[in-house]
Amino acid sequence: MEITAGGLLEIRITKADVGKRVSVRRVEEGGRVPPVFMDTVGVLTSWNEGVLTITRKDGVSVRIAESLLVAGKTVPPAPARRRGPAASFEELARITARAWQPLESQALGGWTLRAADGFTRRANSVLPLGDPGIPLDAALARVGDWYAERGLPAYVQAATGAAGTQELLCAELERRGWVNEVSAEVRIGALAPVGEAADEADEAAVSAVALTRAPDEDWLARYGKVRDPELARRMLVEGPSVWFASLDGGRAIGRCVVDGRWAGFAAVTVDPAFRRRGLATAVMTALARRALEEGASAAWLQVETGNPGARALYDGMGFATHHAYHHFRGVR
Missing domain, CATH: 3.40.630.30 (Gcn5-related N-acetyltransferase (GNAT))
Structure with a gap:
């Protein structure tokens, strides 16, 4: 955490840092003596009415009352620990989407609505790689209508550990009551x-x-x-x-x-x-x-976070996590 020359912790983040990766320390609620401190690292996805929301790389959003903060600072992106090929999030998102093609799709600005009669979440979810071109609430309402017309639940596939806009979307979906139903890692390695x-x-x-x-x-x-x-x-x-x-x-x-x-x-x-x-x-x-x-020459795969056997196999083959993605299900 940020410590001054005098040895005191400082809060060096403000509302202007929303969208940036931060590290904060807070005192645990309850007034325990001695106090218990907790650290959180992730993207600051909102700061409203005295409450910060930080979305961690596992997609979980943590809400923290600003009155409990004792230190905070912005931090650079996590250092790359990837072996094998370099790849951007957008390149991998498009490559992985082509491997699970839907039966039908429709563009909504930079979003792609995908449906395949319910076979796999990947082919039956929204791929949001840009701005939908309309306000978020209106976009989500249109998403809900589109999937309801096909007798399908509405899913949005959003990522963490990839780009700030994706993590902001995760936080906004969660704030609106969408449920993070499944999380998985996208791993890459040399072939x-x-x-x-x-x-x-x-x-x-x-x-x-x-x-x-x-x-x-x-x-x-x-x-x-x-x-x-x-x-x-x-x-x-x-x-x-x-x-x-x-x-x-x-x-x-x-x-x-x-x-x-x-x-x-x-x-x-x-x-x-x-x-x-x-x-x-x-x-x-x-x-x-x-x-x-x-x-x-390069390889990718997706593995759910609750599959330790597969994760161990892929570790041994040299695969390393590039980012995580999450399927959020609508509340309708």
């Missing part, structure tokens, strides 16, 4: 190490991975998120260059979308009875090698 992830013992499994352009019945059964197989097939095959991997009749599966320099991995799933045997690594290695043959 070549993924293609080399299997050790000698796993090479036989890699060789046994079948790569196809469309999912078969075994693949869909293992994926397990399908209520309409024909809709799922139609959705899953869409993308610049899509590959499906299957091992041992669907005991382990995966999907990869090659899009220029990027290879996006998804749906890596293993029969619970055969986990921790290197099957997921074999599937990803086989897909990575095919993507390398098509000229890709």
